[in-house]
Amino acid sequence: MxxxxxxxxxxGSLAGMETQKTxxxxxxxxxxxxxxxxxxxxxSFDVITNLRQASVTEEIGIVSVExxxxxxxxxxxxxxxxxxxxxxxxxxxNTIEG
Numbered sequence: 001m002x003x004x005x006x007x008x009x010x011x012g013s014l015a016g017m018e019t020q021k022t023x024x025x026x027x028x029x030x031x032x033x034x035x036x037x038x039x040x041x042x043x044s045f046d047v048i049t050n051l052r053q054a055s056v057t058e059e060i061g062i063v064s065v066e067x068x069x070x071x072x073x074x075x076x077x078x079x080x081x082x083x084x085x086x087x088x089x090x091x092x093x094n095t096i097e098g
Contacts, residue, residue, distance in 0.1 A: 021068045023052065023091035024078070028061035032084060038065065045077040046070065052091075064091055 028037070033056060042049050047069035054063045067074050081088050 018071050019069060020071050020074055021066055022074055022078075023064065023066045025089045025091055026061075026063040026065060026081060027087040027089075028056075028063070029085050030059050032086065033058070033061045037081070037084065037086065038063075041077055041080065044080065046073050047077050 026037075038049050038051065041047070047067045050066040050068070052064040052066055054061070056062075067077060069077075078088055
């Protein structure tokens with residue numbers, strides 16, 4: 001418990017900001033496979049990235065990632081990924097739950 005709130009409730013409101021965790025599938029085009037996109041994302045946006053699963057070939061990269069941060073920051077990060085040409089889709093089923 002933190003300040004009378006369960007830990008989960010306190011974690012969901014970081015300094016008064018509403019936070020979220022979002023699991024996404026990212027489909028990289030061939031031209032971006034060798035680019036350190038997740039590193040750039042974590043340096044450019046105030047989000048925590050958690051790589052959940054990945055499959056990469058010379059033609060395509062498919063990555064399951066969890067983004068955690070303020071709702072607006074997560075949205076900005078997703079928009080940036082899409083601007084790069086990465087297809088972004090929500091994960092509908094938790095394939096690996098830890």
